Each structure stands twice: as structure tokens, then as C-alpha cells.
Amino acid sequence: MAITVDIDREVCIGSGNCVHISEGSIELDDDGVATVVDAERATIDQLRRAARSCPTAAITIDGEQ
Numbered sequence: 897m898a899i900t901v902d903i904d905r906e907v908c909i910g911s912g913n914c915v916h917i918s919e920g921s922i923e924l925d926d927d928g929v930a931t932v933v934d935a936e937r938a939t940i941d942q943l944r945r946a947a948r949s950c951p952t953a954a955i956t957i958d959g960e961q
């Protein structure tokens with residue numbers, strides 16, 4: 897099953913935690929808000945850690961096995 901990573905732009909404060917953990921799956925855009933570049937670059941465990949590391953709980957992961 898494909899993994900879907902959703903980031904709530906209204907909630908993200910641009911801390912960058914998820915960027916460092918997600919192996920390039922998530923980057924900060926020109927507005928300093930996290931955006932999904934390619935969810936397949938990271939493992940599901942890395943994406944889970946990225947979501948847990950978010951101080952504002954902006955990241956939702958769907959499609960986990």
C-alpha cells in the first residue's frame with residue numbers, strides 16, 4: 897500500500913525536525929513550511945519518527961501496513 901504523508905500547512909511552524917529525519921522526503925518550501933517532496937525516499941519508520949518529532953503534530957501518515 898502506498899504511503900501518504902499529509903502536512904497541515906496551517907499548523908507547521910517550520911522547525912525542520914521532520915526534514916532532518918525523513919531522508920529528503922520532506923523539505924521546507926520557500927515559505928519555510930514543510931512540504932512532501934517524495935514520501936518513498938524514507939522508510940515508514942523514518943516517517944513515523946518524523947511525525948512524532950513534530951512539535952505541533954502537523955504530520956499525518958496514512959497507508960501504513
Ligand code: SF4
Binds near residue numbers: 907954
Ligand atoms: S516537524 Fe512539524 S512543525 Fe517542524 S517543519 Fe516538520 S511539519 Fe513543520
